[in-house]
Amino acid sequence: MKNLGILLSGRGSNFMAIAENVRRGAIPAQISAVISNRPEAPGLEHARQLGLNAISIPSKGKPREQHDQEVIAALQAAKVDLVCLAGYMRLLSPEFIRAFPQRILNIHPSLLPAFPGLDAQKQAFDYGVKVSGCTVHFVDEFLDHGAIIVQKVVPVLPGDDDHTLSARILEQEHLAYRSNQHCCKRGVQNRGQKSGAQ
Numbered sequence: 001m002k003n004l005g006i007l008l009s010g011r012g013s014n015f016m017a018i019a020e021n022v023r024r025g026a027i028p029a030q031i032s033a034v035i036s037n038r039p040e041a042p043g044l045e046h047a048r049q050l051g052l053n054a055i056s057i058p059s060k061g062k063p064r065e066q067h068d069q070e071v072i073a074a075l076q077a078a079k080v081d082l083v084c085l086a087g088y089m090r091l092l093s094p095e096f097i098r099a100f101p102q103r104i105l106n107i108h109p110s111l112l113p114a115f116p117g118l119d120a121q122k123q124a125f126d127y128g129v130k131v132s133g134c135t136v137h138f139v140d141e142f143l144d145h146g147a148i149i150v151q152k153v154v155p156v157l158p159g160d161d162d163h164t165l166s167a168r169i170l171e172q173e174h175l176a177y178r179s180n181q182h183c184c185k186r187g188v189q190n191r192g193q194k195s196g197a198q
């Protein structure tokens with residue numbers, strides 16, 4: 001059974017979707033740590049209420065490398081195999097990436113490589129795209145960058161605004177990490193190389 005580590009900074013709806021899928025066996029893994037760089041993150045409180053190993057490691061005022069070292073240590077102490085970023089609002093240092101090679105995934109609310117960064121749904125909507133969606137991808141040291149694992153497409157409907165589009169993308173986000181469950185089953189070896197990604 002693979003151990004998942006979840007990193008989040010806020011609401012935690014993607015974490016909750018992962019937790020629900022783990023609970024009912026749709027993701028063949030267990031959550032061994034939920035870590036937030038923001039102590040007040042609602043997602044961390046949800047994790048506590050679920051009885052999970054919820055850990056606050058504040059990032060405020062700390063150099064990135066120091067904070068990352070603390071997070072790496074907590075993930076290793078929890079014997080995490082696979083790290084899932086779920087609304088984690090931090091760029092990871094190269095040391096972090098090296099500590100979990102090809103074992104860090106992120107979810108982003110656009111069809112990468114289009115619209116990385118904040119407010120991706122609004123960026124896409126304002127650009128006039130006709131389809132958007134979400135992407136689960138391996139993480140490297142660049143923002144919302146790395147080999148793509150899963151994408152879900154969401155059409156922009158007549159009458160949409162960026163809020164209605166975001167809500168429909170979020171529904172697909174909650175399914176996308178589940179589609180990625182083969183990574184948990186087989187481990188993540190040999191994935192994430194650009195040449196080997198599907």
Ligand code: GRF
Binds near residue numbers: 011012013015087108
């Ligand atoms: C999601 O849209 C995710 O794709 C992005 O940050 C948001 C986090 O939402 N990386 P939540 O905290 O999981 O509800």
